[in-house]
Amino acid sequence: MTDELDIANRKILAELVANARIPISELARKVGLSKTPVAARIRQMEEMGLITGYRAILSPLKLGLTHVTYMEIRLSDTRQRALEQFNAAIRLIPEVEECYMIAGGFDYLVKLRSRDMADFRRIMGEKISTLPHVSGTSSYVSMEAVIEQNWLSPEE
Structure with missing residues (x-):
């Protein structure tokens, strides 16, 4: 499935992995597209099962799990x-x-x-x-x- 991803989708995924809470407008600016196509691409990747969810990533070190x-x-x-x-x-x-x-x-x-x-x-x-x-x-x-x-x- 990753062979089917174009460079824009790869950029979107990289940005979402770095910060899943990034506003669509900022994400669009970073990947060089407008908001509507970015939102559509995200929705399509969710429907494909490529994006399976969003979650908070906790710091094991701050939780004392060193x-x-x-x-x-x-x-x-x-x-x-x-x-x-x-x-x-x-x-x-x-x-x-x-x-x-x-x-x-x-x-x-x-x-x-x-x-x-x-x-x-x-x-x-x-x-x-x-x-x-x-x-x-x-x-x-x-x-x-x-x-x-x-x-x-x-x-x-």
Whole structure:
């Protein structure tokens, strides 16, 4: 679908990712179109399912969630029912920021945010280790975020 996007749509998306609350008039000025075509393009991209919603992006640091851990999770059972049970259960853990099923030496890669190491240990003991079918984990603590972004370059 991104192959079908022209440069104007890419610019609109990049601006919306940077600031979803940008007024249409300012957005139109930044992308070099008038307000009506910009509004129509946004509506079309929403209808296409390219734009799925708008949300506030919170600062994990200001919320005290300074500890980032990436975890490999291995399951004892990878049949469809077991995967569905694990997926449903991990979605209920608010500290899990991202979770991906992986093809490789483990089954899931999880990004988890916590206040500190003690909070992480609590989450591990009370939540992660009790998830259905978990047979093992490996954790990697992030020392520094070099790049964290959610954007679409207008040139892509």
